[in-house]
Amino acid sequence: MGRTKFIVGGVLILAAVIYLIFSATKANAEYFMTVDELKAKGASIVSQDVRISGAVVGDTIQYDANTLTLTFDVAQVPGDQKEVDAEGGLAAVLHAAVIDPNRARLQIIYNGPKPDLLKNEAQAIMTGHLDSNGVFHADELLLKCPTKYQEAVPNQVGG
Amino acid sequence: MIADFGYGVIVIAFVVALYSVGAAIYGERTKSANWVESARRAMLLLWPLISLSAASLIYLLITNHFEVSFVYEVTSREMPTYLKITAWWGGQAGSLVFWSWLMAAFASLVTLRKWDRDREFLPWVIVVTSITTAFFLGLVVFYQNPFAFYWSGANGNLIADALGNPITSMFAPIAGASIYFPSDGNGLNPLLRHPGMIIHPPMLYLGFVSFVIPFAFAIAALITGRTDDRWIRITRRWTLFAWLFLSCGLVLGSRWAYDVLGWGGFWGWDPVEIAALMPWLTGTAFLHSVMIQEKRGMLKQWNMLLIILTYSLVIFGTFLTRTGVLSSVHAFAQSAIGPVFFVFIGITFVGSVALLIYRWPDLRGETEMKSMLSREALFLLNNLLFISVLVVCFWGVVFPIISQLFTGQTVTVGPPFYQTAVAPLFAALMLLMGVAPLSAWGLKEMKRMDLEEWAVLEGANIAVTILLSLTWKVLLEQLGNWTLVVIFLAMIHVSILMLYFFKHLVWKPTIGAAAITGLIYAFYTQSVLALFGFFLIALVLLVTIQEFWRATRARSKATQENFALAFWNLFGRDRRRYGGYMIHISMMLMAIGILGINLFQVQTQGTVPLNNSLSLSGYTVKYDSVAQFSGPNGQQVTRAVVSVYQGNNYLGDLYPRIDYYPSQEQNMTIPGERSTLKDDLYIILVDWQPASTNGATFKIFVNPLVNWLWIGAILFLFGIIIAAWPDRDAERVPERARRVHRTENKQTSAAD
Numbered sequence: 088m089g090r091t092k093f094i095v096g097g098v099l100i101l102a103a104v105i106y107l108i109f110s111a112t113k114a115n116a117e118y119f120m121t122v123d124e125l126k127a128k129g130a131s132i133v134s135q136d137v138r139i140s141g142a143v144v145g146d147t148i149q150y151d152a153n154t155l156t157l158t159f160d161v162a163q164v165p166g167d168q169k170e171v172d173a174e175g176g177l178a179a180v181l182h183a184a185v186i187d188p189n190r191a192r193l194q195i196i197y198n199g200p201k202p203d204l205l206k207n208e209a210q211a212i213m214t215g216h217l218d219s220n221g222v223f224h225a226d227e228l229l230l231k232c233p234t235k236y237q238e239a240v241p242n243q244v245g246g
Numbered sequence: 247m248i249a250d251f252g253y254g255v256i257v258i259a260f261v262v263a264l265y266s267v268g269a270a271i272y273g274e275r276t277k278s279a280n281w282v283e284s285a286r287r288a289m290l291l292l293w294p295l296i297s298l299s300a301a302s303l304i305y306l307l308i309t310n311h312f313e314v315s316f317v318y319e320v321t322s323r324e325m326p327t328y329l330k331i332t333a334w335w336g337g338q339a340g341s342l343v344f345w346s347w348l349m350a351a352f353a354s355l356v357t358l359r360k361w362d363r364d365r366e367f368l369p370w371v372i373v374v375t376s377i378t379t380a381f382f383l384g385l386v387v388f389y390q391n392p393f394a395f396y397w398s399g400a401n402g403n404l405i406a407d408a409l410g411n412p413i414t415s416m417f418a419p420i421a422g423a424s425i426y427f428p429s430d431g432n433g434l435n436p437l438l439r440h441p442g443m444i445i446h447p448p449m450l451y452l453g454f455v456s457f458v459i460p461f462a463f464a465i466a467a468l469i470t471g472r473t474d475d476r477w478i479r480i481t482r483r484w485t486l487f488a489w490l491f492l493s494c495g496l497v498l499g500s501r502w503a504y505d506v507l508g509w510g511g512f513w514g515w516d517p518v519e520i521a522a523l524m525p526w527l528t529g530t531a532f533l534h535s536v537m538i539q540e541k542r543g544m545l546k547q548w549n550m551l552l553i554i555l556t557y558s559l560v561i562f563g564t565f566l567t568r569t570g571v572l573s574s575v576h577a578f579a580q581s582a583i584g585p586v587f588f589v590f591i592g593i594t595f596v597g598s599v600a601l602l603i604y605r606w607p608d609l610r611g612e613t614e615m616k617s618m619l620s621r622e623a624l625f626l627l628n629n630l631l632f633i634s635v636l637v638v639c640f641w642g643v644v645f646p647i648i649s650q651l652f653t654g655q656t657v658t659v660g661p662p663f664y665q666t667a668v669a670p671l672f673a674a675l676m677l678l679m680g681v682a683p684l685s686a687w688g689l690k691e692m693k694r695m696d697l698e699e700w701a702v703l704e705g706a707n708i709a710v711t712i713l714l715s716l717t718w719k720v721l722l723e724q725l726g727n728w729t730l731v732v733i734f735l736a737m738i739h740v741s742i743l744m745l746y747f748f749k750h751l752v753w754k755p756t757i758g759a760a761a762i763t764g765l766i767y768a769f770y771t772q773s774v775l776a777l778f779g780f781f782l783i784a785l786v787l788l789v790t791i792q793e794f795w796r797a798t799r800a801r802s803k804a805t806q807e808n809f810a811l812a813f814w815n816l817f818g819r820d821r822r823r824y825g826g827y828m829i830h831i832s833m834m835l836m837a838i839g840i841l842g843i844n845l846f847q848v849q850t851q852g853t854v855p856l857n858n859s860l861s862l863s864g865y866t867v868k869y870d871s872v873a874q875f876s877g878p879n880g881q882q883v884t885r886a887v888v889s890v891y892q893g894n895n896y897l898g899d900l901y902p903r904i905d906y907y908p909s910q911e912q913n914m915t916i917p918g919e920r921s922t923l924k925d926d927l928y929i930i931l932v933d934w935q936p937a938s939t940n941g942a943t944f945k946i947f948v949n950p951l952v953n954w955l956w957i958g959a960i961l962f963l964f965g966i967i968i969a970a971w972p973d974r975d976a977e978r979v980p981e982r983a984r985r986v987h988r989t990e991n992k993q994t995s996a997a998d
Contacts, residue, residue: 096618100627103736104634107667108641110729115663119646119656138658152933152943153853166656175411200508200851200932200945203437203913214660227660 117214122163122193125217138214139223140166141193142184143230145207157201161211163191177231181208197225204230249314252302253393253416256343259295259350260387262288263380267373274369282369286357289372292379293350300347303340303392307333312428315414316340316392322433322909324880329434332444336434339392341447345564346382348455349375356459356484364480370466378458381590389583391416396426436881436907436914442502446495450522450567453492454560457525459484460532461557464550468601473546473608478536485533486970490963492526497959508915508930510849510947512955515661520639521566525559527639528552531632537822538622541687543612545626547602550609552629554598555636561591566643619747624682631675638667665844670733676782676837677741679830680789684751707742711735724774738778755788771846779841783834790827790834797824817968825969832965835958842925842951849948851932855941859891863948865927866891870899872934872942881905881914886931886942890920902931902944925950 119138120128141161148159162184165171174180184190185208195213205211205228213225266288273281303316307330312318320333320340335341353375361368386392394414397405404426405419406412412426413419437443460481467477499519504512513519532552538545565587602609615623642659649657714721714735721731745756762784763777771777794813801819802812817824850862859868870887877883885903889896900918907914920927926949934942 092618093615093623097630100630100634104637104671107634107670107733108638111638111663111667112641112645112659114666114727114729115659116645116649116657117660119658138660150933152935155851155932155943155945175407179411200915200930203508203915206911 119166121166122161122191125193126191132217133219134216136214136216138212139193140164140210140212142181143205143207143209143211144185144192148205150201155198155200157197157199158194159205160192160194162187164210177210181210194222195225196222197228202228202230248302248305249311249393249395250416252299252306253391255295255299255302256383256386259292259299260380260383262291262295263376263383266292266376267380270369270372270376285369285372289357289376290354293347293354296343296347296350300334300343303343304331304334307331310431312431313395313425314392315394315396315412318396318428318431320432320434322431324909325433326879329439333434335447335451336438339386339390342382342386342390343392345451345455346379346386348451349379349382349458352455352459353379364476366470366472367463367466367477370469371462374462374465375458385583385586389586396428397423398426399423433909436905436910436912437506439879440502440506442498442505446498446502449491449498450495453488453495454525454564456484456488456491457529457556457560460488461553464553465598465601468550468605471605471608473605475539478539478549482536483970483972485529485536486966489526489529489533490966490970492522492529493962493966496522496526501956506914506916508917510847510928510949511843515642515664517643518567520643521563524636524639525556525563527632527636528556528559531629532556534625535629538625542622544615544622546609546611547606548629550602554595554602557598558591558595561587561594619685621682621685621687624678624685628675628678628682631671631678635668635671638664638671666730670737673737673778673782676786677744679833680755680782680785681744681748681752683789683793683827684748703746707739710742711739714738721774734774734778752789755785755792758788759784773845776841776845779837783837786830786834790830793827821971822969825965828965828968829962832958832962835954835961839952839955839958842954843949846950847947849946851943851945853941853943858941860944860946862946864892865948867929867944867946869942869944877905880909881907884931884934886934888918888929888944890927900927900929902929904931921953923953926952
């Protein structure tokens with residue numbers, strides 16, 4: 088009798104927590120895709136919330152401070168960590184993506200202050216949706232700037 | 247030279263750590279006190295050795311030895327000396343040295359204590375702490391060497407691999423190579439040059455590392471089979487210190503995000519934040535459940551499991567914060583040490599759990615839990631809730647990886663997931679915080695409620711739920727979706743049941759909290775979530791104050807002390823309990839701030855010409871001027887001056903600014919903040935043009951009540967310090983153990 092009470096109580100709590108996690112996951116899950124994957128989905132994914140990752144193309148950054156409208160392009164970068172490692176790490180992959188004119192690109196519109204880390208060859212991770220014109224409306228924008236060895240190591244002292 | 251020396255010393259330390267592990271095991275197996283003593287001395291040697299190595303690293307950092315790639319990455323000539331020193335933990339390789347240094351220091355402190363009564367623990371404590379230290383030293387020696395050089399070939403060019411990344415190593419990668427000397431360093435990321443961010447990592451690491459000590463004793467207890475609560479009593483203070491530092495680290499990190507990242511919030515459910523939160527959750531559960539073991543001799547298996555989990559999460563947390571395996575704003579570092587971490591976490595976790603299973607029968611509870619409303623049952627429930635929050639966090643962090651494995655498609659969950667899943671759990675924790683302190687230890691069984699009483703109670707409760715459901719339109723509108731409405735109604739239902747069970751104890755606070763909620767409804771907000779939250783906060787505050795009041799009055803009567811003195815002495819009598827209550831109060835103050843910023847934050851943005859203004863919830867912000875000048879660390883500062891009015895009252899000037907760091911090509915946006923108990927005005931300078939033309943663009947947030955978060959945080963630290971303050975009789979034996987000892991219970995007679 089004493090034990091059953093606790094077991095029933097425990098099972099109820101467990102069920103409640105599982106329900107909580109399950110429903111919260113279902114309501115808030117977002118596909119995490121690369122630019123290529125998003126383009127491949129085409130119209131089927133329009134206006135659905137997704138998360139995408141790409142390399143910021145510096146020349147395309149435009150900011151209208153009156154409306155706080157930020158637009159820029161991101162270029163396709165592979166999503167798989169193994170692929171990234173094989174191509175020499177994140178910094179090299181981002182660099183290669185931006186200088187390659189044949190890479191798939193995606194136009195992003197974001198409304199808000201211009202983030203400090205937004206610059207050429209930064210990795211952008213955005214949550215938002217694609218509209219029917221193929222423009223991505225980002226609600227959330229995260230940026231990562233890997234250390235760039237190649238350009239960054241300056242000349243040797245006196246040499 | 248210095249770099250070679252530093253590296254050499256680290257290698258020696260690594261070997262010494264391994265030796266101390268081997269000697270301790272051998273000494274224990276052969277019952278040779280000399281070998282154990284040798285292991286202990288080897289362990290004591292670790293800290294001086296790592297200190298020497300760390301000193302070499304700091305020397306390299308402050309003397310601009312950019313030929314060392316770590317120095318190049320985290321410092322530059324323009325950085326002031328104190329920043330160069332703190333750059334020690336600003337990068338991955340250095341922070342691993344820092345970790346091992348702290349670990350060695352704490353392990354030495356532990357080995358220097360009096361061991362006479364606990365001699366058998368010593369070798370195993372040495373084994374666990376030395377293995378942990380050796381793991382981190384091994385990472386430094388083999389994977390992340392902060393002393394590695396850049397090299398140039400015969401033509402004087404930097405030697406790089408096929409992909410263009412420079413090769414760094416201790417010794418010449420090809421014959422005839424010479425060390426490459428860059429003229430200046432990369433510099434620490436400007437975002438990290440903030441006082442909060444300078445103290446934040448050491449605090450977090452101190453917390454992480456101190457949790458290793460209780461774990462080491464737990465493992466020692468498992469191996470030696472001395473499974474009473476001796477290990478818990480020895481490490482109680484370590485656990486509290488770990489908790490103190492981890493909490494400090496979390497608060498400082500939040501404050502840094504609020505002051506520096508300029509997005510108007512302090513917590514973004516970023517994987518790295520979660521990485522630091524997870525051991526905090528298990529640690530908090532552990533702190534509560536060890537009390538049950540000490541007082542009632544129950545939950546021994548559970549406590550072992552919690553400390554094992556905490557240790558694994560500490561290592562996992564270090565891994566997440568230091569490798570950037572998951573997409574995260576914090577991931578300033580990236581590297582290939584991931585698999586090594588996972589192997590280490592896997593081996594230690596499986597090994598510890600295997601030991602636990604082996605000792606499972608010895609860890610059975612001494613008494614059985616009788617009533618679901620006894621204090622031990624409510625503490626267990628509290629533990630389950632903390633673990634549920636942990637499961638939510640862990641699920642959120644690994645869900646992308648799991649979905650990738652099973653569907654080939656990466657699916658992520660963002661902050662709304664955590665908020666939805668965690669909010670009801672925290673609400674339930676608050677309800678428990680309200681009733682658990684009032685419940686009795688070892689309650690046998692509640693006075694049986696007869697069927698009729700049950701029927702009346704549950705009937706009335708269902709009626710309340712149905713009545714509330716009639717407002718579903720409002721609920722759905724305010725909560726957003728059906729899931730939340732269902733959870734919300736269930737929460738109300740359970741709360742009413744709970745409060746009824748404890749009605750004889752909580753009726754006064756309940757009426758008080760209901761009255762306060764009514765006032766809040768009339769004068770502040772009609773949001774149902776906020777009202778429910780404020781009701782729980784008020785309930786916990788009133789219950790806790792009532793407890794203080796009752797105890798003080800009783801003491802004052804018994805000892806004839808005046809009220810203030812009686813209150814003061816209360817803390818002396820039972821520091822853990824009253825420090826704990828203070829922590830509960832501080833948690834509620836923090837909850838006020840969290841509710842405020844999450845539910846009532848408002849914002850506006852706009853471009854205004856000089857001398858024009860923006861308005862937001864009663865504030866008027868007038869743009870007065872903008873100026874540019876050079877900052878002390880080589881940055882170009884653009885600083886706007888705005889004057890703030892409330893109605894026609896002039897409140898003062900604020901200075902939102904943008905710092906531009908040319909060498910890193912990075913902006914840093916620093917908001918202008920005006921904090922009051924009611925709300926924070928938080929102004930970000932977004933963009934600006936020379937004064938003659940268009941003016942400047944601002945984004946303005948009003949964050950109601952958020953200041954209570956920081957006030958609560960300070961009170962929280964005091965609460966922990968009170969709870970951890972040493973007693974005159976440092977390791978006094980608690981009531982139960984004495985009792986048990988008298989009755990010569992076989993299970994625990996080994997205790998003293």
